[in-house]
Amino acid sequence: MLPGDEPEVSRVLAACDDYLIEATGSPALPADVQSLYYSLPEGADFEQKRLLVLCDGAATVGVVDAVVGHPDGDSCSVGLFLLDPEVRRKGVGTRVARHLLREAAARGLRRVTATCPESWLPGIVFLRTLDFEVHPPQQEPAPTVGNRLRFPTERGLCTAVRELDEASLGTVHRGRSAS
Template sequence: MVDAWMIDVPGERVVVREPGPADEVPLQTLFEECEDWFVAATGLPSGPGDVQSLFYSLPEGANPDDKVLLVLERDGVVAGLVDAVRDHPEPGAVAVGLFLLAPWARRRGLGRALAESLLARAGEVPVVTATVPAGWRSGECFLERLGFALDAAAPAPATAGDRRTGPREGGLRRAELRRAGTR
């Protein structure tokens, strides 16, 4: 279990914590607000069951005990979500599957503050991986500003985790952050 902690964003009360049962509706609202990301990633808006599947979806070969879900709460309102898996795709690494901020919470420094806080708390993690929908410039730029190196876009696979990809689903760009001075 991860304890809640606050991150420093001037003028705002920002808490990072694990989601609980009462977060289902706020997370569904977040997913609806983030239609731009869902359309970029899947070709479609968020659908029924996306919040529930968040709790059990894992990349192939990942251990369920290594899954971490965190909610970003700004002034008591769910403003973001991080879905990550420790020790994936290799021992010691962290794979970020979803780093989502509501449109009203973007460009305020929340994403950077959250990412920096997570990296500091991760300790000696030598590599962090993430993906971003190909051509979704705000996500690509965000990762580049954090120091991630982005690969060329890969075509959409026939399946993504435990689901088939949609007919309008585009490819993804893999991003990697190698951290100097770790292991």
């Protein structure tokens, strides 16, 4: 994500209020895009942060927030994977996620972690479709989840883990998947 992407990413966040209200209890706020730049778990470095803008032609249709090498050197934590409701359930998210999983494996990562509200069925189904093992919410919430701090209103977050292996993901060669 570049500074010029902020207005469109802000629009995508606002369009995803259905998810944000479910996950955090609050709609998107104008400063949410800025906070994506600075939201890091304890012990992570800004160089580990990846903010990806998903585009369909010239249109911004999604955003991914991830921290590579967290919670350990073999992992990547995804804090946010949002798609504009206009492109949901059309295969865009699945194609992007599978590509990112192959890229992560090709770069030597062994697992990807994510979170999803237990009540957000589209997210739970999405994660299971991608072969994530979805764990029920913890009784006592941890102060950090995935790659970000948890808001006090966030309850019932499932943790999802996907072990990466080249056999199940295919390999990546020069930006193209060979599955």
